[in-house]
Amino acid sequence: MGSIQTFPKRLRARTPADGWRMAPLPTGMVNVRTALPEDFAILHALHRQALPSRTALTMKQLEAQRHAFPEGQLVAMQGGRAVGAATSLVLPWERHAFHPRWEEVTADGTFASHDAEGDTLFAVETLVDSSQRGFGVGRALLQARRQLCRKLNLRRIVAAAPLTGYAHIPGVSPEQFATRIVMGDLPDPLLAFHLAQGFQYCGVARDFLPVEGESRGNAALMVWINPAHTPHPPPAREEGAALKCA
Numbered sequence: 001m002g003s004i005q006t007f008p009k010r011l012r013a014r015t016p017a018d019g020w021r022m023a024p025l026p027t028g029m030v031n032v033r034t035a036l037p038e039d040f041a042i043l044h045a046l047h048r049q050a051l052p053s054r055t056a057l058t059m060k061q062l063e064a065q066r067h068a069f070p071e072g073q074l075v076a077m078q079g080g081r082a083v084g085a086a087t088s089l090v091l092p093w094e095r096h097a098f099h100p101r102w103e104e105v106t107a108d109g110t111f112a113s114h115d116a117e118g119d120t121l122f123a124v125e126t127l128v129d130s131s132q133r134g135f136g137v138g139r140a141l142l143q144a145r146r147q148l149c150r151k152l153n154l155r156r157i158v159a160a161a162p163l164t165g166y167a168h169i170p171g172v173s174p175e176q177f178a179t180r181i182v183m184g185d186l187p188d189p190l191l192a193f194h195l196a197q198g199f200q201y202c203g204v205a206r207d208f209l210p211v212e213g214e215s216r217g218n219a220a221l222m223v224w225i226n227p228a229h230t231p232h233p234p235p236a237r238e239e240g241a242a243l244k245c246a
Helices: 037-050 059-068 102-106 137-151 174-182 189-196
Strands: 031-034 074-078 081-091 120-128 156-162 200-205 219-225
Touching: 031 137, 037 059, 037 074, 037 081, 037 120, 059 081, 074 137, 081 137, 102 120, 120 137, 137 156, 156 189, 174 189, 174 200, 189 200, 189 219
Parallel strands: 120 156
Antiparallel strands: 031 074, 074 081, 081 120, 156 219, 200 219
């Protein structure tokens, strides 16, 4: 996939709903490209910095992810420096819809679960350098994912946003906590960010994450439906083929 020029620094959307539709401007661009082997050391360090409570991706995992689905592994560049990254794979979502778990969805981070015949682009991680948050890096990576989803004619993008802060609100279920965020009663930058980028909240995946932390392992399932998706026609029946009856 070629370089994708996206949004300038400190660009503010007019409304959350319109944020992801706004046209790119010519200054302060973030360029997104596919990850290369020479990026692995930077991506390893970026994962440690952006997600300090999680075990950082190993070089072996990064290599396996790129081998499984090179188009889905993205790096955001600005001024010649890597400022963000995104990892994704394709899945038949019906296999995981009822009780998704990080270990199963990602095959323990190796992406051996990638299935080119699937209908869903699963957004595994979106990482942004802490010094660059608020400058459009995450938005640029999501734009690149949408472009990839359209290119592959996939039905949807699914992301699992950890319910950061859930451990500090006693007496509520993960679903109640997520609903309060969606309704604007509690702050949550990650979930609110996905809502602002055209994603819809579709429930909570309990015990999704392999570690406890502030989310207690719970994540909000966020879905973006590809408006350009074209269903595949059924396979043509061979002329003269006999119908099978039960």
